[in-house]
Every structure is written in structure tokens, then in C-alpha cells.
Amino acid sequence: MMNNSMKNSVANLPKGTVLLGKWHNQSYTVWKTLGYGATGYVYLTKGPKGFAALKISENSTSITSEVNVLRHFSKVQGFSLGPSLLDVDDWEMKGTNKTYSFYVMEYLEGESLHIFLQKRGMEWAGILILQLLTDLQTLHNEGWVFGDLKPDNLIVTSSPPKIRLLDVGGTTLNGRAIKEFTEFFDRGYWGLGSRKADSAYDLFAVAMIMIHICYPKQFQKNGQHGLEQLRGYIRKNSWLMQYEPVLVQALTGRYPSAETMKKEMLSHMSQKKSGATTSTTKAAAPNSAKKTQSVKGKGSLKHHQASVATNTPSASSKKGWMETAVLLSIVLFAYFFYLYGQMM
Structure with a gap:
């Protein structure tokens, strides 16, 4: 929480x-409030x-700390871990003897995670x-932990869609105590680990x-063991159930790295896509067998030829539909990997 003096200034x-x-000597004109946290307020400025x-x-110390994090991120080649740092300065408020530290960063335009998924669908999640x-x-390779990781600190930019990290105020060096956290996303709150x-x-x-995506209204911890309560919510949602093994591993701290979790996530996504393709192919097989059996059951050649002539348009239509469905599944499967390659 912020103290009263900050609220009045x-x-x-x-x-x-x-x-x-x-x-x-650079001037910035306030347009609107973007948000606030334990260490300050964020404004959209021109x-x-x-x-x-x-x-x-x-708190000039917190500003200095966050600036150092952003400067460190800017040195990581090939990645945009957070907003780009543009300026760092102090502001003397007119009519007072107070000076406030501030920094200016890239304004990331985009949508919240929830709004983006509402518009585009869960296949993007x-x-x-x-x-x-x-x-x-x-980030972890650089020796940092984001800390206060939650949907409020994420934004999805466009062209192409890309998730970005916001507000580095909770970013902490590996091994130190977490500086900022939000209970629902904190393993300490759920009794599943420390705040180191x-x-x-x-x-x-x-x-x-991932759980919050499916349950936007945050639920409170009850008398159950934290893991059992969370597994109960996972098993009530079909999308979460696809990733139950991954979620449980992450909730219990068994992944040695984000890369390992990513590989297992990708494996489950691939299984889902290939499973859909296999199901479509299997569904087509009984229909084909049924049609063949129907043709063989006719008595005379003339009757057989008439039957074939009568059934041909229907068979071709159904066959074409099934082939289209199979091809569509394959294309979607390939498109998924294309998106993955383009946006990672």
C-alpha cells in the first residue's frame, strides 16, 4: 500500500x-492514469x-531500482522483456518544495489478456x-525473477499478437526475497512454497x-490443502484438463526451467491437434465401409448400376466433405506451428 503523502502528491x-x-529539460503532458502500484503511479503522457x-x-530508491532493471533488459539482445526506457529525471512540483523521481518508458498499445482471448478465442491462450x-x-537466464506476475502486468500487442511484460516493480534478483506479490498468484499464499x-x-x-483465464473471478483459499483445491478447479474445466500434468508440475515447483515447462506445454498442444486429425479420419472410415457394403448387396448388374448412379452424387458430396475436414485439420496443425515459429 502507498502512504498518504503519496496519495496527496x-x-x-x-x-x-x-x-x-x-x-x-524534457516536458511531458499528462493525458490519463494508466495504473498504480506499491511504488508509484503510471500515466500516459505526451x-x-x-x-x-x-x-x-x-520513493527515489524504488525508481532507481526499476530503472536499473529496464537498463539491464535493454542489453539483452534479440528480446523485448519489458518496455524500452526513454528518459529518467526529477520533477519539482510547483508551489511545493518537493521533488519527485520519474522515468519514461515506451507506451505499449494493446489489449489485456482476458479481452484479447474473449475476442480471438481460447485457441490463442x-x-x-x-x-x-x-x-x-x-529473464531467468539473466539472473532475475519477475515476481509479481499476473494478468494486470501483461499486455497483448498486435501485428503479430505478442504477449509483453509490464511493470518491473516486482522484479527481483534470484535468491532474494520477493519484493512485490499478489496473493492469488503467490505460491506462499497457497502453501506451495516460499517467497524466495x-x-x-x-x-x-x-x-x-492459466487457471485465472478460466476463472476470472478470483476464488479464495479454503480449508483444503492448496494443491487439492486448485486441482479441483482444474478438473472442472475442459481447457485446463488438457494441461493438468503441466499445471500440477508447475504448481508443485517441479520444473527446473521455463524452457522445460514450455516443451511440455507444446507437447500437449501437439497431441491435442494430432488427436483431432486422427478422430476425423476414423470418423470417415465407417461411412466408406457402409457405402461399399450397400453396393455389393444389390442383385442384378442393371440394379447395381442404377444404384451406383443414384448414390454417386451423395457419396461424392460426403467424401468431399470428409476430405476437406481432414485437410482442414492438417492445415490448422501446420498453421499452429507456423504461428509458434513466427511469434516465439
């Missing part, structure tokens, strides 16, 4: 407020390079989780994000 800055950097997200706080695991593996920063802490949160 940098909270809810009205639209049109101009923040002039003390050192770099500056010299267009729209940008600006985070401001009374697995792909986005794979993308998230890829970014987490890169390690890769398994983030992977637990990934499993909880």
Missing part, C-alpha cells in the same frame, strides 16, 4: 499537468517523441503462454494465470 494528476524534467508511459514516485515462458526463460525468488516462483504464477 503524485496520485491522480489531472489531465494537462506538465512535468518538466529538472535535468534533461512528450517530445509522442506518447509514452511515465512512472513517478516519492496456449500460444500466448508459450510466448510468456520464452520471455521468462530469457527463483524460476519456480514465476512458473507457479504462470499456472495460476
Whole structure:
């Protein structure tokens, strides 16, 4: 929670407020509030390079810490782990003797995870989780744990759809105590681990994000053992049931890395796709056998020829439909791997 002094100072800055950097002399005009957390407020602003997200706080130490994380992320080649850092400065509020630290970062335009899936469908959920695991593996390789991993700290950008991490305020060096957490996504709350920063802490949160996708209204812990309660929710949902082994492994901290979890996720997704193709092919076989049997049962050649002539349009239509269904399943299977390759 934020203290009262912050609520009376940098909270809810009205639209049109101009923040002039003390050192770099860059000005940023507030357009609206984007969000807030334990360490400060985030505003959509318009500056010299267009729209940008600006985070401001009374706590200069927390700002410095987050800036260091963003600078470290920027050095990781080939990956966008968080928003790009644009500026760091101080703002002297007019009419007061107070100075507030802020930093400016890339404004990521997109949709929340839930809204995106509502529009595009659950077939995208697995792909986005794979993308998230890829970014987490890169983050963990750098010695960091995201910590406060939850849907509020994720955004799905477009062209092509890509999940991105927001708000690095909870990012913690591996081995240290988690700085920020949200109970529902915290393994400590569910009695399934400590709040020591390690890769398994983030992977637990990934499993909880998957559960939260299917249960947007967060449920509270009851008197059951945490794992049993969560498994109960998993088994009530058909999408979650596809990944039950993966979810249980993540919830119990058995994955050594995000890469391992990603491979098992992909394996289950592949089994689902190939299973659908096999089912379609098997469904076609009995119909074909039935038609052949019907033709052989006719008595005279003339009757046989008439029967064939009569049945040919119907058989061709059904055969064409079945072939289309099989081909469509194969194309969808191939398209899935294409998307995976393009967006990972």
C-alpha cells in the first residue's frame, strides 16, 4: 500500500499537468492514469517523441531500482522483456518544495489478456503462454525473477499478437526475497512454497494465470490443502484438463526451467491437434465401409448400376466433405506451428 503523502502528491494528476524534467529539460503532458502500484503511479503522457508511459514516485530508491532493471533488459539482445526506457529525471512540483523521481518508458498499445482471448478465442491462450515462458526463460537466464506476475502486468500487442511484460516493480534478483506479490498468484499464499525468488516462483504464477483465464473471478483459499483445491478447479474445466500434468508440475515447483515447462506445454498442444486429425479420419472410415457394403448387396448388374448412379452424387458430396475436414485439420496443425515459429 502507498502512504498518504503519496496519495496527496503524485496520485491522480489531472489531465494537462506538465512535468518538466529538472535535468534533461524534457516536458511531458499528462493525458490519463494508466495504473498504480506499491511504488508509484503510471500515466500516459505526451512528450517530445509522442506518447509514452511515465512512472513517478516519492520513493527515489524504488525508481532507481526499476530503472536499473529496464537498463539491464535493454542489453539483452534479440528480446523485448519489458518496455524500452526513454528518459529518467526529477520533477519539482510547483508551489511545493518537493521533488519527485520519474522515468519514461515506451507506451505499449494493446489489449489485456482476458479481452484479447474473449475476442480471438481460447485457441490463442496456449500460444500466448508459450510466448510468456520464452520471455521468462530469457529473464531467468539473466539472473532475475519477475515476481509479481499476473494478468494486470501483461499486455497483448498486435501485428503479430505478442504477449509483453509490464511493470518491473516486482522484479527481483534470484535468491532474494520477493519484493512485490499478489496473493492469488503467490505460491506462499497457497502453501506451495516460499517467497524466495527463483524460476519456480514465476512458473507457479504462470499456472495460476492459466487457471485465472478460466476463472476470472478470483476464488479464495479454503480449508483444503492448496494443491487439492486448485486441482479441483482444474478438473472442472475442459481447457485446463488438457494441461493438468503441466499445471500440477508447475504448481508443485517441479520444473527446473521455463524452457522445460514450455516443451511440455507444446507437447500437449501437439497431441491435442494430432488427436483431432486422427478422430476425423476414423470418423470417415465407417461411412466408406457402409457405402461399399450397400453396393455389393444389390442383385442384378442393371440394379447395381442404377444404384451406383443414384448414390454417386451423395457419396461424392460426403467424401468431399470428409476430405476437406481432414485437410482442414492438417492445415490448422501446420498453421499452429507456423504461428509458434513466427511469434516465439
